[in-house]
Amino acid sequence: MLATSPAFKQNVKGALADAGLQKALAFTRPSFAGKRSAAVAGLPEFEQLRDVGRDIKNHVLANLDFYLETWAGNVEKAGGTVHWCSTADEARAAVLAICQKAGAKTVTKGKSMISEELGINDHLEKFGIEPVETDLGEYILQLRKEPPSHIIAPAFHLNREDWEESFRASHTDLDEERVFGERRDILTEARKKLREKFLAADVGITGANFLIAETGSSVIVTNEGNGDLTQTLPKVHIVLASIEKVVPTLEDACTFLRLLARSATGQDMSVYTTFSTGARRPGDLDGPEEYHVVVIDNGRSAMIGTEFQEMLRCIRCAACMNHCPVYFTVGGHSYGWVYPGPMGSVLTPSLIGVDKAGHLPNASTFCGKCESVCPVKIPLPKMMRHWREREFERHLTPQTMRTNLSIWAWFAKRPALYRLATRAAAWALGLMGRKKGRFHTLPFAGGWTDGRDLPAPEGETFFARYARQQRETQS
Amino acid sequence: MSKDAILGAIRRGLKRGPLPDDQKLALRARLEAHPRHLIPARAQLPRPEQVALFLRNVEKEFGTTARVANLSDVPAAVAEYLAANNLPSDFAIAPHPELESIDWASRPLLTLRPGRAQATDAVCLTHGYAAVAETGTLMLPASPHRPTTLNLLGDTAIVVLRASRIVGWMEAAWDLIRAENHDETTGGFMPRNIMWVTGPSRSADIESTLELGAHGPRRLHVVLVDDDPTAVA
Numbered sequence: 083m084l085a086t087s088p089a090f091k092q093n094v095k096g097a098l099a100d101a102g103l104q105k106a107l108a109f110t111r112p113s114f115a116g117k118r119s120a121a122v123a124g125l126p127e128f129e130q131l132r133d134v135g136r137d138i139k140n141h142v143l144a145n146l147d148f149y150l151e152t153w154a155g156n157v158e159k160a161g162g163t164v165h166w167c168s169t170a171d172e173a174r175a176a177v178l179a180i181c182q183k184a185g186a187k188t189v190t191k192g193k194s195m196i197s198e199e200l201g202i203n204d205h206l207e208k209f210g211i212e213p214v215e216t217d218l219g220e221y222i223l224q225l226r227k228e229p230p231s232h233i234i235a236p237a238f239h240l241n242r243e244d245w246e247e248s249f250r251a252s253h254t255d256l257d258e259e260r261v262f263g264e265r266r267d268i269l270t271e272a273r274k275k276l277r278e279k280f281l282a283a284d285v286g287i288t289g290a291n292f293l294i295a296e297t298g299s300s301v302i303v304t305n306e307g308n309g310d311l312t313q314t315l316p317k318v319h320i321v322l323a324s325i326e327k328v329v330p331t332l333e334d335a336c337t338f339l340r341l342l343a344r345s346a347t348g349q350d351m352s353v354y355t356t357f358s359t360g361a362r363r364p365g366d367l368d369g370p371e372e373y374h375v376v377v378i379d380n381g382r383s384a385m386i387g388t389e390f391q392e393m394l395r396c397i398r399c400a401a402c403m404n405h406c407p408v409y410f411t412v413g414g415h416s417y418g419w420v421y422p423g424p425m426g427s428v429l430t431p432s433l434i435g436v437d438k439a440g441h442l443p444n445a446s447t448f449c450g451k452c453e454s455v456c457p458v459k460i461p462l463p464k465m466m467r468h469w470r471e472r473e474f475e476r477h478l479t480p481q482t483m484r485t486n487l488s489i490w491a492w493f494a495k496r497p498a499l500y501r502l503a504t505r506a507a508a509w510a511l512g513l514m515g516r517k518k519g520r521f522h523t524l525p526f527a528g529g530w531t532d533g534r535d536l537p538a539p540e541g542e543t544f545f546a547r548y549a550r551q552q553r554e555t556q557s
Numbered sequence: 558m559s560k561d562a563i564l565g566a567i568r569r570g571l572k573r574g575p576l577p578d579d580q581k582l583a584l585r586a587r588l589e590a591h592p593r594h595l596i597p598a599r600a601q602l603p604r605p606e607q608v609a610l611f612l613r614n615v616e617k618e619f620g621t622t623a624r625v626a627n628l629s630d631v632p633a634a635v636a637e638y639l640a641a642n643n644l645p646s647d648f649a650i651a652p653h654p655e656l657e658s659i660d661w662a663s664r665p666l667l668t669l670r671p672g673r674a675q676a677t678d679a680v681c682l683t684h685g686y687a688a689v690a691e692t693g694t695l696m697l698p699a700s701p702h703r704p705t706t707l708n709l710l711g712d713t714a715i716v717v718l719r720a721s722r723i724v725g726w727m728e729a730a731w732d733l734i735r736a737e738n739h740d741e742t743t744g745g746f747m748p749r750n751i752m753w754v755t756g757p758s759r760s761a762d763i764e765s766t767l768e769l770g771a772h773g774p775r776r777l778h779v780v781l782v783d784d785d786p787t788a789v790a
Contacts, residue, residue, distance in 0.1 A: 110765045127597045134594045147564045148576050148584050154560075160743045166560035218771055219762035238765050245763060265763045273772060280772075281676050296588045297747045307709055307758040307773025314705050314750070325563060330584075331591040336727045340597070350614070351692040351755040354773070359747040363740065365701035367652075367673040369749050379563045386570025 083201045083229060085434050087418035090441035097413045106239045107410050114404035117348025118455065125344065135341050136459045138334050139395035142326075143386065149295045149328045150377070156298025160360030162373040173378045174205045177287070177320060180374050184318045186211050186284035192302060192309030193217035194289025195233055195398060196322050196378060198420040199433070202287070213287075214279045216308040218272055225252045231414030233421060234346050234400045239413055242268065276308070286312035286370070290323035291397070292338065293375075296331045299359040300375060303342060303352045310354055319358065319370040324378050326394040332357075338397055341457035345399035381433040389468045393428050395458040402452035402462060408445050417442055424452035424462045431469050440478050443469035504543045512541030593728045600691040600725035605790035607690045611723050612781065614693025618756030619769055620777040627782065628655070631717055632664040634780050639667075639680065642776070644713055648680035649673070653702040656684055656717060673704035674711060681711035685718030685779070687733050691726045692755055695779070698734065699750040708752050714774040716754075721785035727753075 086093060097103055122128045142149055154164040165180075167173040177200075181189060189206060191197065191213055203213040203224070215224040219237035223230055225248045230236030246262040249271055262268055288309050292301040300321045302309045313319045329335050343349040362369040385391055403409040403423025414422035419430050419439065427442035436443075443466035452462045473479055474487075493500045515521055515538025523531050530536055542550075568574055576584070600610060612622045623634045639646055647668035650656060661669055674681045684703055687696040695716055699705045708714060724730050738746045758773030769775055783789055 106764075113765055125597055125599070127595055130595055138594070144571065145576065145580075145584055147567045147571075148581060150564065150567075152584075152588070156745075160745065160747070166558070166563055168559045168562050168566075172559060216772065217762070218760045222762075235762065235765065237762055240764075242764055265766055265768050268763055269760065269768050269771065273770070276772060277676070296591065297745060299747060305758070306760045306762075306771035308771065310705070310709050310752065311772055314709060325567075330588055332731045333591045333593050333728055336731075337594045339727065347761070349618075349755075351694055351753070353618075353755050353758055355694075355753040355755075357747065357751040357753075358749070359745075360743060360749055363742050363749050366699060366749060367701060367704040368706045369699060377563075379559075379566070383563055383566035383570060386567055387572060388570070391570070 083198050083420055085419040085430075085438055087430060087434065087439040087442060090416060090418055090445065093416040093418055094412045097416045098411070100413075102241055102244070103239050103413045106241060107413055110235075110238050111410045118345060118401060118404065121344040121348040121350060124350070125340070128341075128344065131337060131340055132457055132459055134337050135397075135457055136395060138329065138337060139458055142329060143391060143394055146325065146328070146386070149330060150325060153293050153295040153298055153328050154377070156296065157360070157373075157375055158298070160298045160373075162298065162360045162375060165374060165376045167376055167378045168380075170200045170378070170380050173200050173322070173376050173380070174202060176376050177202055177322070178205060178209055178211075180318060180320055180372075181206065181211055181285050182209070184285055184372070186318070188212045188214060188279065188283050189285045189287055190214050190216050190279055190283040190312045190316065191220070192286070192288035192304065192312040193220050193236070194287070194322050195230075195420055196289060196324050196380075197287065198230065199380060200322070200378070202322070214276070214283070216276050216280065216312055217304075218269070218306060218308070221272060221276065222248055225249075229415065229420070231422065232400060232403065233398055239415070280311045280315050283312070283316045285318040285320060286314075286316040287320045287322060288313050290321050290327050290375075291342070292335050293323055293328040293377075294330075294332060294335060294357070295328055297357075297359055299357045301335060301355065301357050303339070303355050305347070305349075305353045307354055310356055313356075313358060314369060317370060318372040318374070319361070321358070321373075321375040322378065323375060324380065325382055326396075342397055342399050345401040345455065345457040385432050390428065390432050390465055392460050393425070393432065393465060395460055396425055396429070397458060398425075399457055401455040401457065405451045405455050407447060407449060407451075412445070424466070425460070428460075428462055428465045428469065436469055436473050436476070437478055440469070440473045443467075443473075501543070501545055505546060508539040508543045509541055512539045514538070596726050596728060597691060600689075602690075602725070604785065604787045607725055608720050608723050608781075608785075608788045609790065611688055611690040611693055612779075614690065615756065615777075615779055616693075618693050619759070620693070620756045620779060622779045622781060624781045624783060628659055628784075629663070631659055631780055631782065632661050632667060635682065635715060636664045636667055638715070638778055638780075642713070645679050648682050648715070649675065649678045649707060649711065650681075651683040651703050651707055653684040656682070674706035674709070676710060678711045680713045680715065681707040681774075682715040682717065683707040685716045685722065687722045687724060687730045688718055689725070689727050689730055689753075690723055694727075694753050694755045696730050696734075697752045697754060698738070698748040699752075700748055705750050705752065708754060709773050711774055712770070713776040713778065714757070715778045715780060717780045717782065719782045719784045720788045723788070
């Protein structure tokens, strides 16, 4: 997928002016957070489970080579085939080769974020194979030729009018009289259309939430049932999975299942959690005849041993973006690549380079909410800070910012002078803003005041006030 | 080849070569022991309450339930459910010995077609292997007796489940599969596919609002057979 992350600032301007997007963001924000907190409140052990989840993932990452090899060996024992791919190019080629060998005309797809990384749909189309997204949200996005704006609710930025408009434009057999008054009507139309696709497809491609080392299984977690139809009906099932998805045992997977749905949608358990192990067995009446797993690195192994290793614990629940004030202001497309929100701000620079994605780790208020809701306790703000440091070290930050930072640093290294200067500034600003208590405009601070008012200081610095209060409590 | 490249890159990151044999042994021992982690207290209940929790959770997730005393009561319960919901009385049914042992002729209006589901089936009935009280989840492993398509293609899915097969938590259901299933093809215990099903299919992709019946069944009905005297309150 082509990244527009370098144009983050322009993307944001567009997003802020997009009334439809802002309506969808405002509507969705309270529901995401509310559902998670209700689900977490229903499980007193949730906090302990976060620690357990973190520890299992750390154990896996420390032994990732062993668990991947064990998993691959067990896939083969179960009659499946593993395709190891270092890069997106290799993975695209592997998927295409399997599809061509199967003589595939159409391919159905379950929701998979790594498939967005690979841009697999465009690649298949180029070779005359029709890919069909079957997750309801992904389906409408495919019709609209848009990327997902969220990792678990890919089309939540669209409103009902958008759905109706796209269906009327794309479903050419649709009766003009057909009414789409309710969400139900939209769902019924999509279900009917996609059912035909499920039955006709030659190959089904799904992602994987987990790979199980001890059994060689892949696991998908869905609510719609589209992933299951995708992997059950066609002759060939292809799983796309990145290397960090492996967990040792079924019991380890249980811990993540308890964390995942609660963190993601606020369900105790998603509707369908399905473990696939190899192809159809003798006597089976259904299921695919071939089972392939394309296991993909695409930049992840380079994160191991760095300050970004912990990012590989991520189970893609979306809790971080669901609680992020920045995400809910700018929406998912602004981030400009596959993964938005706080996890995207850490992962995207790792995978496509901080030179392209440097804006993302800077687009954070460091409020810390993401880390506090992360089911595997990834220190997201800390890692965004690491990216800012790397960006600075590599001289990727703009000159004015660097100059201002060095001026600030010069003062900060001289505490007496720093306090004097800040005290003077706070006093002056306090005096100037005494009347209104805030500034609409301020010289050199347009970046702040263009979008909102700057509250006026009350005339005293934090240091001065702290020292005064200490004196007062002692006397 | 890329396998070596990937494993090599991982090892470079971890600043070590391949794991020494003693460490591999320790990891293999962990796989063989497959230790359980924290199991929530919510399902650690006496049997009757565990079964009640399961039924409550199915209903919380928009499924429906009926409870009968014996397998021989299943046809009447299915017929009543279909009639009450204006559903057709012909359905696809899993060719499972337990379901085959039922005298369906006691309800002559029901028409059964054993086998996998077809695209035209409105109603599918399958056999519940086990279920988890903790979340109201059915465990449906694929086998020649339990085709996967029955869980997916019908508008209505009916599952016949014996109360003795309800366990408290997921790990206990894995224990059952580990103990009871042996696959000749792979030498392992995992069937080709295991679906854990919690309620009917749904989506919140349209305006973040829940609608039932996305691609899978719109209705999920569990007929619970009380074969477990300890589970009856």
